[in-house]
Amino acid sequence: MPKKVPVRLRVNGEEHELHLPPQRILLDVLREELNLTGTKRGCDLGTCGCCTVLVDGEPRLSCLMLAKLAEGHQLTTVEGISPAGALHPVQRAFIDLGATQCGFCTPGFIVTAVAFLRDHPGATRDEISRALSGNLCRCTGYVKILDAVEAAARTLAPAQER
Amino acid sequence: MAGTSSRKSGSAGTPRPSSAETDLVKEAEATRASSGYHLIGKRTPLIDAALKVTGRAEYTDDIKRPGMLVGRLLKSVHPHARIRSIDVEEARRLPGVAAVLTGDRYPTPFGVLPMTHDETALAVGRVRFLGEHVAAVAAVDEETCERAFELIRVEYEPLPVYDDPKVSREPVPVKIHDRALRDTNLQKEVFQHFGDVPKALEGASQKVKLSGKYLGVTHGFTEPHCTIAEHTPDGRLTVWSATQVPHYLHRSLSEVLGMPMHRIRVVKPEVGGGFGGKSDPFPHEIACAALAIETGRPVKVLFDREDVFYLNHGRHPTQNDVTVGVDGDGKFLAMDIDALLDGGAWSSFGVVTTYYNGVLAMGPYRFDNFRYHGARAYTNHPPSGAMRAHGGTNMRYTVESVVDEIAARMGFDPIELRLQNFLPPNFKTINEFRITSNSVRQCILAARDRSGWEEKFRKLPYGRGIGVACGFYISGSNSPIHFTPVFPQCTVHLKADMDAGVTIHCGAADIGQGSKTVLAQVVAEVLGIRMDRCRVAPVDSDTAPVDLGSYSSRVTFMMGNAAKAAAENLKVPLLQAASELLEVPPDRLEASEERIHVKGRPSQGVPFHEALHKAMETKGALVASGAYSTKPLGGTFKGAKAGTAPAYSFSAYVAQVDVDLETGFVHVENVWAAFDCGRPLNPLAVEGQIEGSIHMGLGQLLSEGLSYRGARLMNPSLLDYKILTPMQMPKVECLLVGEDDPEGPFGAKEAGEGPLVAALPAVGNAIYDAIGVRLMDLPITPDKVLRALEEQRKKGGAVRPPAPTRPSERTPTHGGR
Amino acid sequence: MHLDAFDLHQPTSVEEALALAQRHAGKFDFLAGGTDLIPNYKMHLNVRPHLISLDHVAELRSFRPEAGWLGATVRLRNLEGSSTLIRRYPGIAEAAEEIATPLVRASGTVGGNLLVETRCFFFNQSYPWRQALGFCLKADGDQCHVVPQKTRCYATFSGDLAPALMVLDAHAEIAGPGGRRRVAVADLYDPKGDGVRRTKLGPGELLVGVQIPPGAEHLKAKYSKLRVRPSFDFPELGVAVALEEKGGKVARLEIALGGLETYPRLMKAQTAPLVGEPLTEERVKALSEDLVKAVRPVHNTFLAPDYRRKMTGVFVRRAIGALRSGS
Numbered sequence A: 001m002p003k004k005v006p007v008r009l010r011v012n013g014e015e016h017e018l019h020l021p022p023q024r025i026l027l028d029v030l031r032e033e034l035n036l037t038g039t040k041r042g043c044d045l046g047t048c049g050c051c052t053v054l055v056d057g058e059p060r061l062s063c064l065m066l067a068k069l070a071e072g073h074q075l076t077t078v079e080g081i082s083p084a085g086a087l088h089p090v091q092r093a094f095i096d097l098g099a100t101q102c103g104f105c106t107p108g109f110i111v112t113a114v115a116f117l118r119d120h121p122g123a124t125r126d127e128i129s130r131a132l133s134g135n136l137c138r139c140t141g142y143v144k145i146l147d148a149v150e151a152a153a154r155t156l157a158p159a160q161e162r
Numbered sequence B: 001m002a003g004t005s006s007r008k009s010g011s012a013g014t015p016r017p018s019s020a021e022t023d024l025v026k027e028a029e030a031t032r033a034s035s036g037y038h039l040i041g042k043r044t045p046l047i048d049a050a051l052k053v054t055g056r057a058e059y060t061d062d063i064k065r066p067g068m069l070v071g072r073l074l075k076s077v078h079p080h081a082r083i084r085s086i087d088v089e090e091a092r093r094l095p096g097v098a099a100v101l102t103g104d105r106y107p108t109p110f111g112v113l114p115m116t117h118d119e120t121a122l123a124v125g126r127v128r129f130l131g132e133h134v135a136a137v138a139a140v141d142e143e144t145c146e147r148a149f150e151l152i153r154v155e156y157e158p159l160p161v162y163d164d165p166k167v168s169r170e171p172v173p174v175k176i177h178d179r180a181l182r183d184t185n186l187q188k189e190v191f192q193h194f195g196d197v198p199k200a201l202e203g204a205s206q207k208v209k210l211s212g213k214y215l216g217v218t219h220g221f222t223e224p225h226c227t228i229a230e231h232t233p234d235g236r237l238t239v240w241s242a243t244q245v246p247h248y249l250h251r252s253l254s255e256v257l258g259m260p261m262h263r264i265r266v267v268k269p270e271v272g273g274g275f276g277g278k279s280d281p282f283p284h285e286i287a288c289a290a291l292a293i294e295t296g297r298p299v300k301v302l303f304d305r306e307d308v309f310y311l312n313h314g315r316h317p318t319q320n321d322v323t324v325g326v327d328g329d330g331k332f333l334a335m336d337i338d339a340l341l342d343g344g345a346w347s348s349f350g351v352v353t354t355y356y357n358g359v360l361a362m363g364p365y366r367f368d369n370f371r372y373h374g375a376r377a378y379t380n381h382p383p384s385g386a387m388r389a390h391g392g393t394n395m396r397y398t399v400e401s402v403v404d405e406i407a408a409r410m411g412f413d414p415i416e417l418r419l420q421n422f423l424p425p426n427f428k429t430i431n432e433f434r435i436t437s438n439s440v441r442q443c444i445l446a447a448r449d450r451s452g453w454e455e456k457f458r459k460l461p462y463g464r465g466i467g468v469a470c471g472f473y474i475s476g477s478n479s480p481i482h483f484t485p486v487f488p489q490c491t492v493h494l495k496a497d498m499d500a501g502v503t504i505h506c507g508a509a510d511i512g513q514g515s516k517t518v519l520a521q522v523v524a525e526v527l528g529i530r531m532d533r534c535r536v537a538p539v540d541s542d543t544a545p546v547d548l549g550s551y552s553s554r555v556t557f558m559m560g561n562a563a564k565a566a567a568e569n570l571k572v573p574l575l576q577a578a579s580e581l582l583e584v585p586p587d588r589l590e591a592s593e594e595r596i597h598v599k600g601r602p603s604q605g606v607p608f609h610e611a612l613h614k615a616m617e618t619k620g621a622l623v624a625s626g627a628y629s630t631k632p633l634g635g636t637f638k639g640a641k642a643g644t645a646p647a648y649s650f651s652a653y654v655a656q657v658d659v660d661l662e663t664g665f666v667h668v669e670n671v672w673a674a675f676d677c678g679r680p681l682n683p684l685a686v687e688g689q690i691e692g693s694i695h696m697g698l699g700q701l702l703s704e705g706l707s708y709r710g711a712r713l714m715n716p717s718l719l720d721y722k723i724l725t726p727m728q729m730p731k732v733e734c735l736l737v738g739e740d741d742p743e744g745p746f747g748a749k750e751a752g753e754g755p756l757v758a759a760l761p762a763v764g765n766a767i768y769d770a771i772g773v774r775l776m777d778l779p780i781t782p783d784k785v786l787r788a789l790e791e792q793r794k795k796g797g798a799v800r801p802p803a804p805t806r807p808s809e810r811t812p813t814h815g816g817r
Numbered sequence C: 001m002h003l004d005a006f007d008l009h010q011p012t013s014v015e016e017a018l019a020l021a022q023r024h025a026g027k028f029d030f031l032a033g034g035t036d037l038i039p040n041y042k043m044h045l046n047v048r049p050h051l052i053s054l055d056h057v058a059e060l061r062s063f064r065p066e067a068g069w070l071g072a073t074v075r076l077r078n079l080e081g082s083s084t085l086i087r088r089y090p091g092i093a094e095a096a097e098e099i100a101t102p103l104v105r106a107s108g109t110v111g112g113n114l115l116v117e118t119r120c121f122f123f124n125q126s127y128p129w130r131q132a133l134g135f136c137l138k139a140d141g142d143q144c145h146v147v148p149q150k151t152r153c154y155a156t157f158s159g160d161l162a163p164a165l166m167v168l169d170a171h172a173e174i175a176g177p178g179g180r181r182r183v184a185v186a187d188l189y190d191p192k193g194d195g196v197r198r199t200k201l202g203p204g205e206l207l208v209g210v211q212i213p214p215g216a217e218h219l220k221a222k223y224s225k226l227r228v229r230p231s232f233d234f235p236e237l238g239v240a241v242a243l244e245e246k247g248g249k250v251a252r253l254e255i256a257l258g259g260l261e262t263y264p265r266l267m268k269a270q271t272a273p274l275v276g277e278p279l280t281e282e283r284v285k286a287l288s289e290d291l292v293k294a295v296r297p298v299h300n301t302f303l304a305p306d307y308r309r310k311m312t313g314v315f316v317r318r319a320i321g322a323l324r325s326g327s
Ligand SMILES: Cc1cc2nc3c(=O)[nH]c(=O)nc-3n(C[C@H](O)[C@H](O)[C@H](O)COP(=O)(O)OP(=O)(O)OC[C@H]3O[C@@H](n4cnc5c(N)ncnc54)[C@H](O)[C@@H]3O)c2cc1C
Pocket: A045, A046, A047, B719, C029, C030, C031, C032, C033, C034, C035, C036, C037, C038, C039, C054, C072, C073, C076, C098, C099, C100, C101, C104, C107, C108, C109, C110, C111, C112, C113, C114, C115, C116, C117, C158, C159, C160, C161, C205, C206, C207, C208, C232, C233, C234, C235
């Protein structure tokens, strides 16, 4: 029987009490134990960005993080980015401007972009492309992703100015 | 800074309003708008986008079945070896292991093409590449599977390793497959000759030959392969898989497992990208089903990223020589091609690849003499297969480089030279392709005008340059892969019930390209209803009529036509019912604005749902079916069907680059992509295909490549296989100038693969304009650029290519055809 | 991909971490951001049965750029985002900003970057891949496949911060069983080592942080990095330059190179003769040629060694040029 330790995770505002081997990776726990399958596994090695989640609001790669070390932090997955029934402006823009094709990279981009725009409302296209440079997309060539985040930045900027 | 020179945003070369008399793009848009469709041609967000942006879309790995086991596949540690024995007894006894299978359990060979079955679910008696699967384990978890692997003892007898197609082409002591040609390791050879090439070349006033070398590249979709299989006590097998072609998987499962097709159900969940890499039926899909049968429990096989690289089936490592002869006025006389493809260990689509590398080379140009010799060799590399713009990419790069070189040597502007040599619309080529709609002229003129070509070509400072290239691709393979039984390429079923929604069933696989959205658009357009009334049912072989799959850019054209026919058929009883309610004959009615009404008078009619309910009074739910079959096309010579298509896409791209002369880094600043996909049904999606294609093409051009030392793949990871990042994308302008195709649905043609092919040579030719060297060894990494520059300096200093000397009679935008 | 089982320890002080390290001597790794260690563990590279997480050790998180102090577990993201750091030590900020990707930098730390595992085509591969080759000297085997022999590993040092810190003469603070000590960052690495052990940290020693000496903020400093893609990729070459000129003559010039050899190197022998001399174009050219001659990259990264050597000259020239023109 593998050794297990208690792991208490707070994901999208909900507490989860789990018993897990200490070597369990956060991505695996989100997907397999908590059924939060919106967070995707593209490489498992930090090289694609599909597994991005927010840890205390910061985008981090869940495939490189031990679940046990996520204790005491607020975790947000793509499922928790917007309140039920509503869409975040970034999500809205992704839909309207064609920024998702196969959709597999999309949760990672959404989560990264939401956090970035929160800290940098009104960011320029260059700043956005740098901020998203840890996420790979094979379908869109990024053009419409950048369009969408730029458009969302414009929507968010006036709202967040004082 | 050199290493990061590609960071610069596309500031240079801002498109200037054209100096041309007319803007071809606006003109095309205006023509299309005049036909008054309410959905067709509108920028339409994908109907599943809301699910994707919220993480709700369900991919195969997101599915959990009760009691599901983990299936894992043991990889071969030899690139080529006989398997003397496999001992799995100890592994079977390991607690937590439910089943261990080896190749002898289901040894029936299979493959995507019926004539080249050379794959097996697990290796049988022999391994042919590093990473081929020799055993399958189903266990409670991944750790247990890996412990079981350590207990499996495989005794190998190494065989000579073939890692060079040039060696495979010669007589060899050991054949990789018995079916290889003669005493070689060649899998397929194609000879074609039309007209008289030697004679035409002899009479040519200028002959240019270039040789291209291309590393293999792979699809790089973000979702790794994943399959779930479940065999239930009622004797049925269900397989969920990340596949582009559920139908071929369905057939192969049946053949290999010896189970009739009607007892197998294939379901395609959302697929995280394919690009050809999920279009073969794969061994792991069958092995997964075999484990499910063996254990009686659901089994999931999920690939690591490394496994994805081993399964590959990507673009062939290629060497090709292209010679073109022209007369003194620049008229193309003859083309001669020789291509050698590294097929890796299996056949896959190889027969098709071998043909495509030749037969797609001429278009968009007219040639009266053409010769092709193509060969595909087996090696002990991971299998090559079909990848976006299959067979049309590497050859296109060499051809377009040759055309550029001819222009340079003869003093032509390369745009003028191309304009002289384009195929006209409605034409039969020397290899008997039927060309119908063809807007390649508009493409090149639009790209010229928007890019500011005339102010830039040969005029930018040394190190910066602009280049042009054209493209041509099939809009759906005219002949299906399986000849029997005969049935349509695509069938669509519709059901309209009292809820006044329309359910669309079709086997076409949406892999992110947006085919579900096209289905809904087409059906709603014909029925004159809002799109949200249309529900596209999941692809499930129990309910969805067969579509032959998402490959060869066939879906929009074929599925679109089938959907249109189905919707027309569904409309008949609706018009009939409305006619009864309105007491107006059905032929005076039409459907629009959610109503069935008197033509041109929406107020004189009934709402859609009232007509529907009336029609249902006696029949119940309305069902209708529509299908699309291709007509026979092509000549009667050997291989004449290869490359025939009901329509072809055309393109012309102009690219602008900035080359760092000290480091060799190439920064692609702009791409003006003029594309003829006929009428774009959904311009938003078409642009997405073009932009994505440019990304993929530039990746192959600049940094992607499967690198081998011997038979060992050195870079099976997304860190070392270098896909471009968001910071490296050029500014892209999509110019959709196509005219309606006579046979495409609402005039549409493909836009899935064709947009890739011109991207690479446009940049290659721009590099030539910038620094005067022609780089024919892909990927063009900075070290290669620098070496070429150094050689050029040794030969006498930096030389710009000469400016055109021919009186360039500027072809007006409205150049007559 | 899964990790082999281990015990996870979460000390809250340096002392506790050191005690755990002593108790599990030879059988543990420290874990900071994990962005280097976790991928290596997933590939079953030199895994240990104990991991000592540094997450809860508050002292290591201390970040005081105004005083030149960078705690070992300060996140790379904090470096690039700190206006004080950018102003005082632009070379460090530049190096930090060029590491990996923004997502990796959100987890990756200063200490982990200085102690990052060296890299090689034959090493950074899965267990089955390495098994098929018969493993190598650096993990599970006894043969090197890059320079065929059995005594030394030539894996490439691929951290970006080290050169940028070395040119400022930054010192690493190390806590160990014998107390605390400070060594120059340049001396963390042992050019005479066997390449398998990647630093001179003793068994059970912990990196506490890095101190940049006073005065370094007056140096002009720059870091430039050669890599194929502007994100994701490890350095194929990293050039750090620090320069001070007085009265038209070089008062101080330091150059450190990374991404070329098994260890980052401070190129004193080549830069020292220039002190007191005016930095003419010829001298810069000669210096860059000397540097090209002095470095010996091997073929175990993406770009070929001769190209990386050539680029050393180009990058040094450009970096010095940029510093002098103030861009
Ligand atoms: C896709 C990708 C790209 C990358 N690209 C780059 C790149 O371009 N440049 C680059 O420099 N790095 C790169 N990295 C490597 C890595 O992310 C960084 O070097 C990072 O700074 C490592 O920090 P960490 O805290 O995550 O280290 P960890 O993984 O936690 O630790 C790394 C090593 O240092 C040891 N260690 C850590 N902290 C201490 C301490 N305080 N005392 C003693 N030992 C300690 C650990 O035991 C371990 O052996 C990349 C990684 C990935 C996944």
